[in-house]
Amino acid sequence: MVPPTLPLPSAHMPRKKSPHPASGPPGSPRGARRGRLTLPAGLSAGLGYDAVGMSxxxxxxxxxxLPRIGCVFACDEHWWWIVPAGSHIGxxxxxxxxxAVGAFVGSPSGPRTARTSRNPRLIHRPEGDSPYTPPIPLYFMACHIAGVMPCWSVTE
Structure with missing residues (x-):
């Protein structure tokens, strides 16, 4: 018996939704927008990039x-650290x-004031040509600040 073949994609077939919707992440205020953090010119992100946010x-x-820091962005009272893509795995x-997978981060909601901004701004540019903060030291530091034991797995 010959296995059935799958139809080729066409204009008549519904497309899957983008993994990076325009609205914010689950639980974010309705209407919150998501945009990708843009790396400064001259920095190579050959591994792709994600972002880790914290206050x-x-x-x-x-x-x-941390002894080595990559690009760090600030949006209001939230900072985003650029890490290699997949730094959340395990x-x-x-x-x-x-x-934030793909460094798609939500914009804050509410009115703008002198202390708030809707666009993340670069607050730290690394000295070299890599935009990355090493994710493991960042992870251990975040766990230390949170007062939790680091937890990882080798299988996913």
Missing amino acids: ADHGKRVMDR LVWPAVTSY
Whole structure:
């Protein structure tokens, strides 16, 4: 018996939704927009990139302690650290962090004030040509700040 063949995609077939919708992540305010953090010119992201977010207070503590830091963006009181794509695989990032696959981050909702901005801005540019913060030291630091034990698996 010959197995059935699958039809080829065509204009008449429904398309799958993009993995990066325009609306915010689940639980974000209705109407929250998502945009991708844009790396500065001259930095190579050959491994792809994701972002790890945390509060500015936690971000300042991390920045003071990590020996090597890649691109860091700030949007209001939230900081985003650029890490290689897939840095969430096999790890349980602590609740004090947000992990954004593809570095698609939500814009804050509510009115803009002198202290708020809707566009993330680059607050740290690395000295070299790599945009990445090493994810394992960042993960351990985030766990330390959260007061939780690091947790990972070798199988997914």
